[in-house]
Amino acid sequence: MATLxxxxxxxxxxxxxxxxxxxxxxxxxxxxxxxxxxxxxxxEGIVVGLRGHILNFDYPKExxxxxxxxxERLVATPPVKYTTATWIMNTLQDLAKQIDTVIVAxxxxxxxxxxxxxxxSVMNMKPDIKILRARFSxxxxxxxxxxxxxxxxxxxxxxxxxxxxxxVDLAWGAVxxxxxxxxxxxxxxxxxxxxxxxxxxxxxxxxxxxxxxxxDPQPFWEVLADLEKExxxxxxxxxxxxxxxxxxxxVFEVVKDAKVAKVIESESKxxxxxxxxPFNTTVFLAEASKMGLSASRAxxxxxxxxxxxxxxxxxxxxxxxxxxxxxxxxxxxxxKSDLGKEAGEILAQEKLRPSRGKMQTTDHxxxxxxxxxxxxxxxxxxxxxxxxxxxxxxxxxAPDAIIERGxxxxxxxxxxxxxAGHETLEKGxxxxxxxxxxxxxxxxxxxxxEEISILKVRGREGKxxxxxxxxxxxxxxxxxxxGLGTKSTRHEIxxxxxxxxxxxxxxxxxxxAGTVIVETLEDNAEMxxxxxxxxxxxxxxxxxxxxxxxxxxxxTESQEMLASSLKVLFEHKENIHKEVxxxxxxxxxxxxxxxxxxxxLLIRKSKRGKRFMACDAYPDCENTYPIPQxxxxxxxxxxxxxxxxxxxxxxxxxxxxxxxxxxxxxxANKERREKYAKYKASLTESKxxxxxxxxxxxxxxxxx
DNA sequence: GCAAGGTC
Numbered sequence: 001m002a003t004l005x006x007x008x009x010x011x012x013x014x015x016x017x018x019x020x021x022x023x024x025x026x027x028x029x030x031x032x033x034x035x036x037x038x039x040x041x042x043x044e045g046i047v048v049g050l051r052g053h054i055l056n057f058d059y060p061k062e063x064x065x066x067x068x069x070x071x072e073r074l075v076a077t078p079p080v081k082y083t084t085a086t087w088i089m090n091t092l093q094d095l096a097k098q099i100d101t102v103i104v105a106x107x108x109x110x111x112x113x114x115x116x117x118x119x120x121s122v123m124n125m126k127p128d129i130k131i132l133r134a135r136f137s138x139x140x141x142x143x144x145x146x147x148x149x150x151x152x153x154x155x156x157x158x159x160x161x162x163x164x165x166x167x168v169d170l171a172w173g174a175v176x177x178x179x180x181x182x183x184x185x186x187x188x189x190x191x192x193x194x195x196x197x198x199x200x201x202x203x204x205x206x207x208x209x210x211x212x213x214x215x216d217p218q219p220f221w222e223v224l225a226d227l228e229k230e231x232x233x234x235x236x237x238x239x240x241x242x243x244x245x246x247x248x249x250x251v252f253e254v255v256k257d258a259k260v261a262k263v264i265e266s267e268s269k270x271x272x273x274x275x276x277x278p279f280n281t282t283v284f285l286a287e288a289s290k291m292g293l294s295a296s297r298a299x300x301x302x303x304x305x306x307x308x309x310x311x312x313x314x315x316x317x318x319x320x321x322x323x324x325x326x327x328x329x330x331x332x333x334x335x336k337s338d339l340g341k342e343a344g345e346i347l348a349q350e351k352l353r354p355s356r357g358k359m360q361t362t363d364h365x366x367x368x369x370x371x372x373x374x375x376x377x378x379x380x381x382x383x384x385x386x387x388x389x390x391x392x393x394x395x396x397x398a399p400d401a402i403i404e405r406g407x408x409x410x411x412x413x414x415x416x417x418x419x420a421g422h423e424t425l426e427k428g429x430x431x432x433x434x435x436x437x438x439x440x441x442x443x444x445x446x447x448x449x450e451e452i453s454i455l456k457v458r459g460r461e462g463k464x465x466x467x468x469x470x471x472x473x474x475x476x477x478x479x480x481x482x483g484l485g486t487k488s489t490r491h492e493i494x495x496x497x498x499x500x501x502x503x504x505x506x507x508x509x510x511x512x513a514g515t516v517i518v519e520t521l522e523d524n525a526e527m528x529x530x531x532x533x534x535x536x537x538x539x540x541x542x543x544x545x546x547x548x549x550x551x552x553x554x555x556t557e558s559q560e561m562l563a564s565s566l567k568v569l570f571e572h573k574e575n576i577h578k579e580v581x582x583x584x585x586x587x588x589x590x591x592x593x594x595x596x597x598x599x600x601l602l603i604r605k606s607k608r609g610k611r612f613m614a615c616d617a618y619p620d621c622e623n624t625y626p627i628p629q630x631x632x633x634x635x636x637x638x639x640x641x642x643x644x645x646x647x648x649x650x651x652x653x654x655x656x657x658x659x660x661x662x663x664x665x666x667x668a669n670k671e672r673r674e675k676y677a678k679y680k681a682s683l684t685e686s687k688x689x690x691x692x693x694x695x696x697x698x699x700x701x702x703x704x
Numbered sequence: 705g706c707a708a709g710g711t712c
Binding site: 008009010049050051052053054056057058059064065066106107111112114115162165166168169170171172173174175176177178181187188189191193194195196197198303304307315485486488489492493 | 705707710712
């Protein structure tokens with residue numbers, strides 16, 4: 001007989017097999033699932049990797065159609081589980097016949113416990129098969145070996161806690177999404193989604209926009225002195241900003257004719273600027289966002305580079321390299337990359353002391369390179385992401401930058417002025433991580449009592465500015481701070497807001513739809529737009545895991561709250577329908593029709609559900625344009641340079657945003673389509689036709 | 705055709 005070891009993913013399965021088998025194992029495939037076998041403890045060890053969850057909840061078939069009259073019933077209807085990976089289930093069932101022990105070796109966290117429990121539940125095992133759990137928090141020899149020497153029990157309460165979240169999320173998500181969509185007639189491609197994480201995230205964007213709209217800029221005045229020693233520099237009146245012009249004028253009158261500023265005190269000192277912390281997912285996405293890449297695209301690239309053996313696992317909260325990380329070995333590998341020179345320089349340092357961040361977890365190391373790549377091989381954004389991760393890794397190992405900071409206090413006709421400046425003396429890590437701009441601000445060395453000549457004294461008027469809009473990067477940081485979503489889902493949630501046309505732009509602004517959804521929910525189902533729902537759910541899950549309350553109680557209470565929210569929504573149904581539709585009338589306006597010059601271009605839907613753009617002066621003007629069926633479409637201010645037709649921006653998930661001319665006959669368009677046709681042809685040529693359909697059919701049965 | 709969480 002044998003022991004089956006179940007891991008959460010193939011990569012982990014391979015590592016576990018390699019460690020337990022001391023490198024000597026066989027790899028075979030069952031239903032295309034890799035299976036690792038080796039002699040182990042006088043029996044056979046069999047390791048398989050899952051693909052995360054292999055079961056998911058959904059409602060019974062009778063609720064398949066979205067019917068507003070079903071919603072009250074849906075609240076209390078328990079969802080049913082179905083498999084999302086039948087081929088993996090079949091493999092597990094086949095293997096179950098060969099074993100007497102099964103060890104769950106999924107990730108050591110709440111979802112991991114549930115993923116393991118799901119695998120057990122689909123295996124149809126004989127009751128005498130022993131079930132054990134290996135708990136390890138890193139895929140290293142000592143951790144894995146230790147875990148398998150000290151096996152524990154599967155924690156059913158922990159799995160139940162994760163399951164409670166699934167049930168609650170589906171109930172609120174499905175019921176409120178269906179209500180919003182059916183009550184307003186927004187069905188099909190432009191349905192209105194609602195969820196525990198997405199709706200509070202959207203509310204962050206909507207609320208920020210309101211802050212900006214309601215912002216009342218306050219005028220302020222400053223008094224500045226342009227000084228000169230060696231070079232020009234300037235000092236500000238020590239009072240800082242004046243909110244009353246008279247006060248600034250008073251100071252200005254005193255100092256306006258002064259010719260010298262007397263140094264009261266002046267100091268300068270060299271201070272170290274520590275290298276940045278290692279990358280976790282959030283900071284990685286924030287940096288990629290600054291480079292102009294969407295979170296979804298950056299993550300898609302990082303996942304690909306991970307699968308190609310170039311980057312480590314990209315989903316991690318950890319910002320501290322584990323002691324076991326073979327830093328020197330990685331640097332040696334990197335010397336063969338296009339950043340080889342830089343890697344060599346770091347390697348040549350006497351000591352390698354990496355920086356550390358505040359968050360330390362033990363599941364995965366911070367994101368770092370694991371293989372060498374060249375610009376010629378990766379190209380484009382793939383290379384930019386790889387380079388970003390490599391440079392971050394190098395920077396975390398590089399020396400401090402040394403910054404000289406200077407401060408001075410002056411007396412000008414009895415008024416105090418301040419000056420500050422800084423200069424980079426040694427670039428240190430900045431050499432390896434040139435993504436920030438470090439601009440020196442000049443301030444000379446000065447002695448106490450020294451008189452500095454004044455070039456000019458001037459007043460400056462300014463206005464306070466509203467808070468800035470969120471970028472994808474800063475939103476993800478805020479979500480992390482509020483406990484919304486996880487390292488694996490935040491980028492998807494942000495993308496979802498774009499896909500639903502709730503937000504637009506790289507400086508995120510809510511659309512009319514996004515704003516009206518948040519306002520409606522705030523008025524009628526406030527809970528779902530607050531991050532508190534997530535923190536309460538976390539508390540409940542902890543209690544379930546500790547065995548203090550049972551899953552049923554949490555689910556029932558949640559159902560009751562959902563029922564009362566739904567009741568409120570139904571009471572205002574007519575009003576919601578009216579308000580949402582009035583607001584959305586403006587949502588699809590795409591600018592003036594270039595053909596008739598009178599009408600507005602609108603996104604409309606054909607009877608078959610295909611969307612297209614048409615002039616709203618129809619039937620007087622019959623101008624229409626085909627548009628992409630997927631992706632968020634926003635109008636572009638400038639018309640096409642080639643044909644003066646309308647240009648739209650299309651943002652599709654995991655892709656580069658595109659600006660395309662809608663006129664089919666436009667030359668620019670023709671070239672683009674020819675290029676695309678060529679590209680498509682090259683794909684079908686280079687791939688064996690048998691392979692792709694096979695892969696598709698393997699996925700299909702999962703959906704049922 | 706709904707969510708969010710894993711992973712590809």
